[in-house]
Each structure stands twice: as structure tokens, then as C-alpha cells.
Amino acid sequence: MKKLFKRKNIRTIFTVVFSVLLVLLVLLVGNIIYSQITHKVPAIFGYSVMNIIAGSMEPVIPKNTFILIKQVDPEQLQVGDVITFYSSDPLIQGLPNTHRIFDIVMENGQKFFVTKGDANAIPDSYNVGFDDVIGVYVKNIISLGKIGMIFQNKSVVFLLLVVPAAVLFIMEIINLTKTAAKVKQEDIESASIEEKCDDVETSDSKETDSEDIKSEEKEEKSVEST
Template sequence: MTILGSAVFAALLSVTVYIMVCGCIGKTASIFGYSVLKVVSGSMEPSIHEGDYIYIKKTDTDSLKAGDIISFYSQDDSIKGEINTHRISEVLSDGTFVTKGDANKIEDSVTVQKVSIIGKYYGKLRFFKWLGSFASTKKLLILFVIIPTVCMAVYEVKTIAEIKIYSNREEALKAAEEEKEKLMREAVEKEVQRLKMQENEKKEANSFESGKDNEG
């Protein structure tokens, strides 16, 4: 795994953990201009099911119309301040919205103010529902913390070992190269000495021959 690959993996893991944790505590997760939230009731079935993770985006409230699905902070006393996701059934002349869950028989008793709107529904993130279908707190801990930590630790140990092996190999190659150069220098020095001795012997032989000629 390259450094870039590790960074991408870490980023995706962080985003996944962030979204799952926010879903577990009933908060929205903001990612790249979108908000992701977990639906906690079946009031929008069959369009949206309980446990679905949906993504919404802040939009111009003046562009909203009947039929759009929006997420908003409810002003209904029974669930005041909680996030609700329902379909707009009517836009009133005062700019407020009448909403209704697809599975509900009647419209919501309290209209939605523009300032209460979080965003417009754009779709589902099925991967997170799949994770949530088997992920208890303990399983989430194992899946997103323990396993990635072990994988990263193994990867780091492997990387360190490879660096050590590479370093040792480099040192061995360097030592071998130095030994080779040393042997070459010794061989050259021996050859130079041999040639000098040969030259001296030749000179002595010539000198001896010259002496004999002079005696004759």
C-alpha cells in the first residue's frame, strides 16, 4: 500500500466512522456540502424506510414545491427540535410548508418555517444501512477501530521491516563494493611491484652483461 493509498483509506475510514457515529446519536453529518442523517421512523415508507441513511442538501427554500421531500427541525411539541423528514404537500401563501409522511394518514399538525429547514432530500446511502444492520456498538468498535488499527500496525511493521532489509542490503552492497575496490587496489599495487622488480632484474642483468663485455 502506497502513502497515497494509506491516506485515502484513512480518509474514507474517518468519513465512514463520522457518519455512523452521527447516525447512532441522532445528529446530521456534514460532508462536502451535503448532510447525512439516519431515518429513525417509518413515517415515509415505502419511499424511505426506518434505518435508511439519506443525504440532503441545503437549498433555496423559495424553489421548494409540493412533492419535494425535506428534512427539518420539527416544531411539534411532541418531537420539538428533533429532525423530521417528510414530503411537502402544500406551500402556503405565508411561505410556510405543510408536510406529511407518506405512510401517515393525516398531514403534520404544525407547518414548517423556512428557517427550520435543513435541506432537500436527494437520495439514500445504502452502504451505511448495510453496516448499521449488524453493527452494535461493540461491532462498530471492532469494525472501525480495532481491525483498522491492527491492519495499520501490521502495515507499519511490514514497512519498517522492508526498510531495515533494504538498509541492510544497501550496507552489504556497499561493503562488498569497498572490498572489491580494496582487492583491486592490492592487485594493482602487487602488479606495479612485480613490474618494478622485473625492471630492476632486467637492469641488473644488462649491467652484468656489460661488465663481462668490458672484461673481454
Template sequence: MLTRDTLTRVAQYAGVALLLAVVVPSVVFAVPQVAGADNSYVVLSSSMSPTIHAGDAVVVDGVSPDDIDERDIITFHATGATADTGLVTHRVIDVVERDDGRYFRTQGDANEEPDGELVPAENVVGVVRFHIPYFGYLVQFVNTGNGMLLFVVVPAVLLVLNELWNFRTALTDDEDPDTPAEND
């Protein structure tokens, strides 16, 4: 039979595990430099499935275009017909050297055809070093009113209430005549 102490300990370990499961990816997403990268982004489409899914977060390291090879997954500023989408994360399927510079032919893993335009080297943000599955959904939720309430306001209120409780407890302990005085 499980004792109260055992259940408390299990709950504490579960709480720490849950906290780490949220805090570590949050730190990496907010400050990608801790993982040796430069930027992080939320993936909005499934064009890179099954490798990277919509709702994943990608951590991107800015590198020299000379260090980008076929099979690398890059994030870049879209041009031409896809310019309205802003940033795109696709796989390099060919590196094209021209007199006016280096270009990359890209394609989403889920797409049957390569992207319509070559990506100029100056449009490349960097190479995807790793991705955090589903974490982008959390980032998007936190940026909503309900998410801000749940992840910012509620914890702040709980911290204030906890401090008030500790302050009240300290005051009542000092005033309680039945509490034995400590020997100095």
C-alpha cells in the same frame, strides 16, 4: 486454469473496487460540499420508506424556502410534539403561505397521516439531493468502540507496520553484498 498472476490481478481489482465503494461515499458524507451540498445526516427511522430507509445517509443542500415545492424531501428541525427527535426528513405535501411567512406541511412516505405541525421556513435545513443506501449503518458503526478500532486503529497499525517493513527491507538491501551495485 487461473494463474497466480491472474488471481493477484483479480484480487487487486476487487480491493480497489471495495476501497472505492467505501471511500467515495465516506468523502461525500464527511464533506458533502464535494457533491454540491451542505450537510449529511444518518436516517434513524423508516418513516420515509420505501424512498429512504433507516440506515441510509441523506445529503442535504441548503436552499431558500422560496425554492421548496410540493414533493421535495426536506430535512428540518422538528417543533411541537416531535421536537425531541431533533431533525426530521419528510416529504413536502403542501406549501402554506401565511401573513407571517411560508410553512410546509410534511409527511413521511410510510406514514398514513401528515405530520401534526406545519414546518416554519426558518426550521428548514435543506432539500435532500440524494441518499446513500445503508451507508448510515457504517457511519453509526464507525462511531462505536469496535468501529473505531476496525476503521481507525487497525489501519493505522497496518500502515506503521508496512512502513517499518519497507524501512527494514531498504536497510537489508543496502547491506546485502550480493546485491549488484547500480551504475551511476
């Protein structure tokens, strides 16, 4: 009994952990697909995940590293902060870029950030407006090296999203099937128990009727004898 209970606990823990990991993977891959399709960075509870595919921020952020960024009020940013922003550089075509704030300048009465990659010799040619700031760099999540290049392939990313989702769907179908089978078995057992109870009651009733008949016959014989 204890072994069975222990197995059930282990199975439950494994299922929960596996489901959580799959959900996180789906969210991560979904985030990447959304970014690639819309060229926008989605945020969950104010946080976003970015895949850095260039080496301009090495060694702080190695190439093909997933980083965590947090939404922030641009007024709170200072020189030295690493930020992710929508770049005005025609070579990047408005895509997100992650560089360090090198300076803060005023242009036509508005503040702009001058940014620079740690591995670059000179600052970026195009300044960053406050409205273009996506968030501030928090930390590296995981560095995948060359493996991270697979996330640049939309077909691979699509498979990474579909497969976990399919696994979750199949697991739910299996769980629902098992639950339905268990409920059906319980109904059958309950019906069987009720049927047995009815049979016992019927048998008791027959025995009682038989005893009553015998008693009546004895009384009749006693009366006749008298």
C-alpha cells in the same frame, strides 16, 4: 518475473481498494457518531448521510435505510420534494426528520413548509422554517433492515469507528516497517558492493605495485650484468 509483477499489482490494488473502503466506513460511522452526539448533521462537499430509523416515509424510504441528502436553497424547494429538517415537534426534540413537503404557507410574512410522512395519515403538527432545512433527499444508499438498528447503539458505532481506524493504523505501521527494512537492506547491499569495489581496487593496486617492483628488480639485474 511476470508472476511476481502480477502479484505485486494485485496486492497494490487490494490495498488501495481496502483502504478506500475503510476510509468511507470511517467517514460514515464518524458522521453517525457526530449526529448522535451533537444532534447536528455534518456535510461533506454539500452532501450528508442520514440513517432513517422510522417508517414514516415507507415505501419510498424503508425503515433503517441510509439516505443521501444535498444542501439546497429553501427557495428552490417545491411541494412534493422530500426534505430533511430539524423538527420543532416536542416529541422529536429538535432532532432531524425526513418528510415530504405537503404544502407551503405564509405566516407573519414568512414562508413555512407543511410536511407529511408518506405513510402518515395527516400532515405534521409543526411547520418547518427555512432556517431548519438541512437538505433535500437525493436517493437511498442502502437499506439494512433490522441490521441498521445496530447503528443506534453508541457502543457498536464506536467499535465500528475504532476498528477500521486501528486496522488502517496497523497497516500503515506494517508498510512503514517494510519500507524501512527495504531501505536498510538496500544500504547494506550498497555498502557491500562498495566494499567489494574497494577490495578489487586494492587488489589491482597491489598487483600493479608487485609488477613495478619486479620490473625494477629486472632493470637492476640488467644494469649489474652490464
